[in-house]
Amino acid sequence: MxxxxxxxxxxxxKVFRFNADEDYLPYYKEYxxxxxxxxxxxxxxxxxxWDHDGSFSxxxxxxxxICGACAIKxxxxxxxxxxxxxNDMIELFGNEITLEPLSIKRSVKDMIIDKGDFxxxxxxxxxxxxSDIEDxxxxxxxxxxxxxxxLLDSDICIQxxxxxxxxxxxxxxxxxxxxxxxxxxxxFEADVRDEAGTSRISEVNQEAQGVWDCVKCYECQExxxxxxxxxxxxxxxxxMIFTKGVAKNNVATRHAVxxxxxxxxxxxxxxxxxxxxxxxxxxxxxxVPVAIKMFKKGKxxxxxxxxxxxxxxxIKKLVKSSSTAKF
Amino acid sequence: MSIPIYTYDAVIVGAGLAGCAAARxxxxxxxxxxxxxxxxxxxxxxxxxxxxxxxxxxxxDSIELHEFDTVKGSDYLADQDAxxxxxxxxxxxxxxxxxxxxxxxxxADGKIAQRPFGGQSSPRACYAKDRTxxxxxxxxxxxxxxxxxxxxxxxxxxxxxxxxxxxxGVVAFNIRDMQMAIFNAKSVLFxxxxxxxxxxxxxxxxxxxxxxxxxVARHGLPLEDMEFVQFHPSGLSGNGVLISEAAxxxxxRLFNSKGERFMERYAxxxxxxxxxxxxxxxxxxxxxxxxxxxxxxxxxFLDVTHLGKELIMERLPELRDLAITFLxxxxxxxxxxxxxxxxxxxxxxxxxxxxxxxxxxxxxVEGFYAAGECSCVSVHGANRLGAxxxxxxxxxxxxxxxxxxxxxxxxxxRKATQEDANTALNEIIWILxxxxxxxxxxxxxxxxxxxxxxxxxxxTQESLExxxxxxxxxxxxFKNIRIADKSKVFNTELQEAIELGHMLDYSAFxxxxxxxxxxxxxxxxxxxxLERDDVNFLKHTMAYMxxxxxxxxxxxPVTLGKHELKARNx
Numbered sequence: 001m002x003x004x005x006x007x008x009x010x011x012x013x014k015v016f017r018f019n020a021d022e023d024y025l026p027y028y029k030e031y032x033x034x035x036x037x038x039x040x041x042x043x044x045x046x047x048x049x050w051d052h053d054g055s056f057s058x059x060x061x062x063x064x065x066i067c068g069a070c071a072i073k074x075x076x077x078x079x080x081x082x083x084x085x086x087n088d089m090i091e092l093f094g095n096e097i098t099l100e101p102l103s104i105k106r107s108v109k110d111m112i113i114d115k116g117d118f119x120x121x122x123x124x125x126x127x128x129x130x131s132d133i134e135d136x137x138x139x140x141x142x143x144x145x146x147x148x149x150x151l152l153d154s155d156i157c158i159q160x161x162x163x164x165x166x167x168x169x170x171x172x173x174x175x176x177x178x179x180x181x182x183x184x185x186x187x188f189e190a191d192v193r194d195e196a197g198t199s200r201i202s203e204v205n206q207e208a209q210g211v212w213d214c215v216k217c218y219e220c221q222e223x224x225x226x227x228x229x230x231x232x233x234x235x236x237x238x239x240m241i242f243t244k245g246v247a248k249n250n251v252a253t254r255h256a257v258x259x260x261x262x263x264x265x266x267x268x269x270x271x272x273x274x275x276x277x278x279x280x281x282x283x284x285x286x287x288v289p290v291a292i293k294m295f296k297k298g299k300x301x302x303x304x305x306x307x308x309x310x311x312x313x314x315i316k317k318l319v320k321s322s323s324t325a326k327f
Numbered sequence: 328m329s330i331p332i333y334t335y336d337a338v339i340v341g342a343g344l345a346g347c348a349a350a351r352x353x354x355x356x357x358x359x360x361x362x363x364x365x366x367x368x369x370x371x372x373x374x375x376x377x378x379x380x381x382x383x384x385x386x387x388d389s390i391e392l393h394e395f396d397t398v399k400g401s402d403y404l405a406d407q408d409a410x411x412x413x414x415x416x417x418x419x420x421x422x423x424x425x426x427x428x429x430x431x432x433x434x435a436d437g438k439i440a441q442r443p444f445g446g447q448s449s450p451r452a453c454y455a456k457d458r459t460x461x462x463x464x465x466x467x468x469x470x471x472x473x474x475x476x477x478x479x480x481x482x483x484x485x486x487x488x489x490x491x492x493x494x495x496g497v498v499a500f501n502i503r504d505m506q507m508a509i510f511n512a513k514s515v516l517f518x519x520x521x522x523x524x525x526x527x528x529x530x531x532x533x534x535x536x537x538x539x540x541x542x543v544a545r546h547g548l549p550l551e552d553m554e555f556v557q558f559h560p561s562g563l564s565g566n567g568v569l570i571s572e573a574a575x576x577x578x579x580r581l582f583n584s585k586g587e588r589f590m591e592r593y594a595x596x597x598x599x600x601x602x603x604x605x606x607x608x609x610x611x612x613x614x615x616x617x618x619x620x621x622x623x624x625x626x627x628f629l630d631v632t633h634l635g636k637e638l639i640m641e642r643l644p645e646l647r648d649l650a651i652t653f654l655x656x657x658x659x660x661x662x663x664x665x666x667x668x669x670x671x672x673x674x675x676x677x678x679x680x681x682x683x684x685x686x687x688x689x690x691x692v693e694g695f696y697a698a699g700e701c702s703c704v705s706v707h708g709a710n711r712l713g714a715x716x717x718x719x720x721x722x723x724x725x726x727x728x729x730x731x732x733x734x735x736x737x738x739x740x741r742k743a744t745q746e747d748a749n750t751a752l753n754e755i756i757w758i759l760x761x762x763x764x765x766x767x768x769x770x771x772x773x774x775x776x777x778x779x780x781x782x783x784x785x786x787t788q789e790s791l792e793x794x795x796x797x798x799x800x801x802x803x804x805f806k807n808i809r810i811a812d813k814s815k816v817f818n819t820e821l822q823e824a825i826e827l828g829h830m831l832d833y834s835a836f837x838x839x840x841x842x843x844x845x846x847x848x849x850x851x852x853x854x855x856x857l858e859r860d861d862v863n864f865l866k867h868t869m870a871y872m873x874x875x876x877x878x879x880x881x882x883x884p885v886t887l888g889k890h891e892l893k894a895r896n897x
Contacts, residue, residue, distance in 0.1 A: 006622050021816045038565050040652065050768035054820040055812035061532045064568040064649055066461060067370040083652050108503065109817040119367075128469035129428030140425040142437030148430065155430045155465070156458055159369050193428065 007037045009090055015048065016100040017056070018107045026107065028098075029053075041081040041089065042070055045099070045111070058111035065225065068158030072111050073100040078162035078223035102165040118161050121177050125185040125203055130196035147192045152236075154187035157228045163220035175209040179220035179230035182211060186233035189240055198246050204237055205246050211237045212252030254278045264319045267309020272300045330748050331508045335361045336735050338497050338512040340484040340539060342368035344460075344467055344717060345699030345724030346518035351471040352728030358735060361510060363479045363499050365534060365822075368468045372520055372532040373699075376460025377571030377645065379442060379452025379714040380424075380721070382417035388449040390414045397715060398890040400446045400602050401708025402849035402859060404552070404867070407888030409680050409704045413715075413722060420722045421453050429466040431455050432642070442642075443576045444713040446602035446897065452714035457573050457645045460717055467721065482508075483822060484538065485751035487515060487695075488743055489546045492686060494695035495741040498751040502822065505815040507752060511743035514694040514731050517543065517676060517684075518724060521700040523556060525830045525837070526669035526783070527775035528567035530559055539701045541829035543676050544836065548692065549685060549869045551703040551883070552674035553833065554841035557711055557850045558784045560606035562668025563653050564626035570646050570665055572713040574631055574658075575599040577642055581610065582628040582662065583618035589627075594897040601897035604710045604784075604850045607667040611784045614666065621664040628662035667784050671711055673850065674840075675703040677869065677883075682727030688869065688883045694738050698727040705867065708885075709849025758824045763807030767824045770808070774801050774827075774834060782838050787855045791842040798835045802876060805831055832872065839878045840868045861892055 011033055018026035031048055042060055049056045058081070059069040065083035072081050075093045089097060099111070106113040163179040164170055170178045177185075185204050188194045204210045211234050220230040238256065247253045258277025262270040272291060276284045294300045301307070309315055337353050339346045342364035353360040364371070383393045393414040398405055425431060425439060432440040432454050443450040455462040472478075481502045488496040488509070496511040519539025523529040544550050560581075561570040575581075581599055583589050593609035594601035601609075610627050619625050631639060636659045639647055643658070650656050650663040676697040677685040684695040699720040706719055774797070781794035805828060812820040846860035847853045866882040873879070 019814055019816055021814055037655075038653070049820070054767070054810055055814065055818075057812075057817045057819045061366055061370045061534045062372060062375045063533060063566075064375065065652065066375050066458070066645070067366075067372075067532065069366065069370045083648075085652055085655070087655075109814075112817050123472075128473040129466075131426065131428070133423070133426050133470070135423065136419045137422045137426050140422045140431075140439055143433055144437045145433045145435065147437075148433045151430060155455075155462060158374075158461070159367075188428075191428065191430075193426075 008034050009095065011035045011086070011090060011095050011097055013044065013048070014096065014098045015056070016104065016107070017110055019110070020108050026104065035086045035090070037087050039086045041072070041074060041079060041084045041086060041099075044086065045070075045081055057109045066158060068160035071102055071160040071162045071225070073102055074098070076100075078102060078166045078225075080160055080162065080225035083225055102161055115161055117174070118164050118178070118180070121164070121181040122159065122184060124177060125181045126188065126196055126200045127181070127184045129188055129191060129194055130200075131193055141193050143192060150190045150192070151187055152190070152232065153228060154183050154190065154233055156226050157183050157187070158226060160225065162223040162225055163230050166219045166223035168217060168219065169213055169215055173208065173213065176213055177204060177209050179234065182237060183228055183230040183233045186237055189237065198244055201237070201240055201244050202246050205241050205248065207250060211241070212250070251278050254280070260319065264316060266306055267312040267315040268307065270303070270306050272303065330745055332743050333361070333508060333510050334740070335359045335510060335512045337514045337516065337731055338363065338510045339516045339518060340364075340497055341371070341518035341520060341699070341701070342366070342468070342478060343371035343373035343518060343520055343699060344463060344720035345727075346516070347464075347467040347471045348721055348724030349516050349518065349698060349728030349731065350476045351467065351474050352725055353732055354471065354474040354476045356732040358732060361477050361479055363482045363484050363497060363510065365481065365483045365502065367480045368478055369464065370534070371464060372535055373717065373720060374461045374464040375532060375569070376463075376717045377457045377569065378573035378576060379444060379454040379459050380421060380463065380717045381444070381447070381451045381712070381714040382421040382453060382718065383414065383449070383451060384418050384421065384439065384441060384453065385449070388451055390417075392448050393417065393451060395890055396447050397706065397712055398708075399893070399895055400710055400712040402710055402895055403861070403865065403892050404705070404708030404848060404885055406705050406886035407890060408886050409706045411888065412680055413706050413719060416722050416726070417718055420718065420725070424463060424466060424721060427466050427470045429455065430462045442573060443600065444572055445575065445597070445600045445606065446712045452573075452576065454573065456641070457571050457643050463717055463721060483825070484519075484542070485754065485825070487542055487546065488747045489692070490741070492690070493693040493741060496743050496747070498748045500751070500755070502817060505755070505818065507748055509743045509748055511740065513735050513738040513740045514696065516682070516727060516731065517697040517701055518699045519701040521672040522833055523669040523672060525774055525778050525834045526556070527779040528562060528666070529669040530562050530567050530569040531670070536826035536830050537833045538826060538829045539697075540675060541832040543684070544832060544872045547871060547873065549677055549687060549871050549881070550674065550833070550836050551677035551867050551869055552705060552840070553836035553870060554844055554851050554868060555673035555709050555849060556669055556837060557603055557671040557673060558607040558667040559670035560603055560610055560667055561629055561665040562670070563649065564621050564664035564666055566653060567668030568649060568653060569668065569670065570629065570649065570663070572603070574629060574643060574646055577631065577638065578634055579629050579631040582630060583613045584620045584624070585618055589613050589618070597897035602710055602712060604852065605897055607784050608852060610665075610667050626664035626666045629665045630662035631658050632660065632662065669779070669783070671716060672700055673703070673705070673707045673709065673711055675701045677867075678702045678704055680704065681730040682723065688881070696727050696731060698723045709851060754825065755821065758808070758810060758821055759813055761808055763809045765804050765807045765809070767808060767810065767820070767827050770801055770804060771827050771830065774798070774830060778834060778837070782841055784852060786841060786851070786853050788842065791838055794838040795842055798831060798838055802831050802835070832876070835872070835876070835878060836870050840870050840880065843880050844868065865892075
């Protein structure tokens with residue numbers, strides 16, 4: 001590509017319009033424009049406002065991918081408008097482009113949504129370093145480069161909300177803290193300077209709102225424009241819940257423990273045993289009808305017929321060396 | 328309709344580094360404080376700073392050297408008492424930010440890492456990869472939030488309440504529903520940021536429309552050194568988005584269309600690490616003389632390929648990302664296209680070191696403070712060195728916050744009345760109802776074009792007079808605007824109109840101050856007066872606007888010190 005040559009293409013934009021004060025229902029408006037290879041999505045939003053309709057509204061500020069204000073959806077895909085080149089969008093989706101807010105049901109005006117829930121979740125996870133701060137310290141904390149790297153770029157999350165509104169659990173469970181706030185919780189849990197003890201990690205360990213309700217669909221990773229990779233941080237928080245000793249005996253934690261035991265024992269996943277671990281010896285009874293059906297179709301084996309992996313010894317060593325969690 | 332009046336000890340406008348740092352001090356001292364921001368605090372432009380924050384931390388460096396570099400960089404226009412204060416307080420400020428949680432890059436032995444920057448005698452810029460501003464903004468906001476500061480997000484500050492030499496509050500409206508409110512307070516801090524948005528090619532956020540400056544100027548209070556606008560050498564070709572000086576600090580080289588490393592001609596010793604005004608003019612000159620590159624021949628090459636993939640990914644990952652997004656060029660594999668971009672405003676609301684706003688050369692406004700880029704203290708003089716701006720914002724924001732804590736109990740609260748909102752209310756009603764034939768985007772584009780062409784990196788009497796004429800014309804035409812959006816929900820068109828009014832007003836200060844300064848000093852470069860003229864112009868411009876919008880210029884002496892005036896070579 002490059003800008004040694006500037007090319008142009010005709011594009012039709014279908015744009016979500018809604019004004020909470022005036023409109024009963026949202027509608028879509030079409031704008032046809034000649035788009036140059038130098039432009040990003042935010043340039044298009046600006047041109048719609050400045051050349052076509054001054055009432056068109058959206059959030060924006062830094063215009064180079066660092067303030068997080070301008071996240072919207074382009075053809076259903078979460079996008080930071082100032083950081084997404086139009087050429088890439090046209091290559092992906094063709095010459096008809098739909099522009100919508102991150103969450104249609106939260107739209108207040110056009111691309112602008114009410115992010116109140118997002119900031120409430122952000123506030124919920126102690127989004128700050130817990131530490132006594134001297135007014136005039138004579139030295140800094142010493143933090144080795146390796147310790148600094150443990151943040152795994154979670155500190156570059158710009159709170160754009162793309163992952164939060166792409167998360168299907170956020171959509172159906174209003175208590176769920178959500179991927180951005182989990183990444184924030186990880187950012188401080190991973191910081192060697194933090195002294196929050198177990199208060200923050202306990203918050204993300206709570207049932208219904210915490211990390212155990214993540215369905216591991218990877219939508220947050222897909223949506224993130226900064227490659228913060230929230231699901232990686234969620235998984236790290238799962239581990240930290242065990243290493244920090246705040247894990248509670250519930251279906252989710254037992255599921256994780258069962259997983260590990262099965263791999264350590266067989267080198268393979270024993271799905272029948274996993275259910276017994278998760279649900280307990282009594283709870284497992286309700287799954288018996290399903291188990292029988294699965295057994296008939298050859299999807300599970302009886303416990304005494306469970307095969308072993310070829311290189312079980314090596315797997316056992318791996319499990320031992322990689323496992324720092326107290327199960 | 329009655330307008331609610333909220334009463335606070337202190338009200339802060341702007342939630343970047345300076346605003347948040349001051350707010351935290353006030354809150355921790357038990358003062359009742361509100362922060363008003365037209366964005367969310369985490370969207371503030373402080374977060375866009377990339378390369379670093381200066382402090383003489385290492386054994387090989389010294390505070391005195393930091394002072395000298397800053398004074399020399401300022402082309403001797405900085406006030407040396409303010410520079411001395413800043414450089415002395417820099418190390419403890421960095422360590423305090425670190426203690427609060429800033430995620431700095433580290434040396435092998437765990438200390439804060441530092442990199443070289445232009446015009447500096449020693450590697451002095453502490454950094455967090457190329458996201459230094461982001462980590463600092465997040466950290467100070469997080470700790471202000473932790474302390475319990477009340478933030479009024481997406482509220483637009485429209486006016487101050489100023490009477491008889493005292494400021495006693497702010498008039499603002501909620502951008503979401505246009506509900507207006509009066510924030511009555513004993514003291515007010517402006518930390519509203521910079522004003523480079525009035526130039527066509529600029530590195531600034533859309534929000535940097537200099538609102539705070541014009542609000543102050545409209546009350547007849549002075550603005551200082553407004554002619555000094557810094558042009559950063561490396562904006563991305565076409566849109567001016569910033570490529571941090573860190574790219575040159577880490578060893579980046581500049582080339583013209585003939586493959587010449589042209590900085591050898593302009594700054595034989597410092598090369599690419601000369602001060603910003605020197606490198607910017609060199610680039611602009613290469614382009615002017617036909618040795619530009621790129622599809623419009625309006626750029627030069629910035630080459631970092633020799634640094635290697637590993638170092639680029641470790642220290643400049645955001646920059647690489649930006650060049651891929653906007654140019655489609657990967658700096659690991661190929662040089663990228665850059666040119667000078669309007670970047671930083673050295674001038675602003677005149678203040679003394681503790682942050683009191685000046686009423687004139689000798690008097691101060693009671694209950695009114697300013698800090699950060701909107702203020703002029705002046706530590707940057709005619710040209711700021713890289714990595715001194717985030718330092719200034721964080722350090723003075725915090726220090727002015729402390730000043731406010733000390734003084735607040737001795738400042739009486741002057742009770743606000745409904746009438747105090749009249750100016751702001753009338754402005755909104757006028758914009759909503761005015762039925763002219765001019766549009767905001769068209770006027771803004773004409774302003775930005777004229778400022779870039781006539782008051783840019785190179786200036787002459789003729790070009791500046793043209794800029795003065797243009798600004799006058801646009802201010803007249805502004806009276807004839809019309810907006811399409813009459814609604815009360817997120818009326819961003821109304822907001823843009825108010826902002827354009829501010830841009831036009833402070834731009835008048837830039838060009839009228841510049842036309843009167845018949846010398847070249849730092850970022851203010853006159854092709855018809857090539858030399859610095861210490862006899863006539865070693866002084867700060869103090870400009871005042873009257874009720875008709877006309878300007879008068881006055882001057883104020885520069886505070887000199889131990890660093891004697893010298894020619895400035897790099």
